[in-house]
Amino acid sequence: MIKSIVATFAVTATLFGTAAAQHAGQEAKVTVVYEHELPNVPGKSMKVVLVEYGPGGSSEAHTHPDSAFIYARVLEGAIRSQVNDGPVTVYKAGESWSEVPGDRHSVSENDSTTNPARLLAVFVVDTGETELVLPMK
Template identity: 35%
Template sequence: MRKITALTAAVLTVASVLTHTASAQQPGIKRTDLQRHDLSVPGREVNQVLIEFGPGISFPKHSHPGEEVVYVVDGSLEYALDGRPPVTLRAGEALFIPAGTPHAVKNVGSGTAAELATYIVEKGKPLLVLSPTSPK
């Protein structure tokens, strides 16, 4: 039984790394992992990532296994959350994205845009899950 548990944990870890790596390697997007820590709430962790988007670059509809708090550091980014009209944020503005909410983001400015994304998520799950309608 321990071997099965260890194998399951290894598979989940590899899947998480592959999902994260795939999103990190998308042309025009640069991800810099800043920190990852366990929280005092069992089974939860916080991840903080700086994400830079080249001009006109977008990231397709996806969700996270927890909340995301976005702070736009530079430029203008448009966020399209399911069930809401799109919202454009500029440097210095923030957005809360509820757990599991499908959303997409696009750089709508003329230069590079950047966000500080803080994820409060379930530990051991992939940080990012592409929506079925999104290209892979």
């Protein structure tokens, strides 16, 4: 009887741990919500991206196109972020930061393991750019 209770507990703990690990490792959902060529800046466009993190969600370390200037604003929850070798910073809903061409984004993740987080990123980028997030090499 004791062995079966211990075995049941072990299986439950393993399943719970696996589910939590899968949930925590989920990638951010990235959706382009607006795109428009800038009429007064030939060759440049504004592209706006909604980034949604589930609880414990994250993005891999990445960069952006060499032409990209980015303004990011947290809409919901809190985002842990690190740009270049700067400090890891937690931005809460209503707070923002910017990234300039060539910046490396080594940390980008939901600060919570229980609540979702969302941010809006506004890119000013060369019109021909189609890939806005590039894995860091």
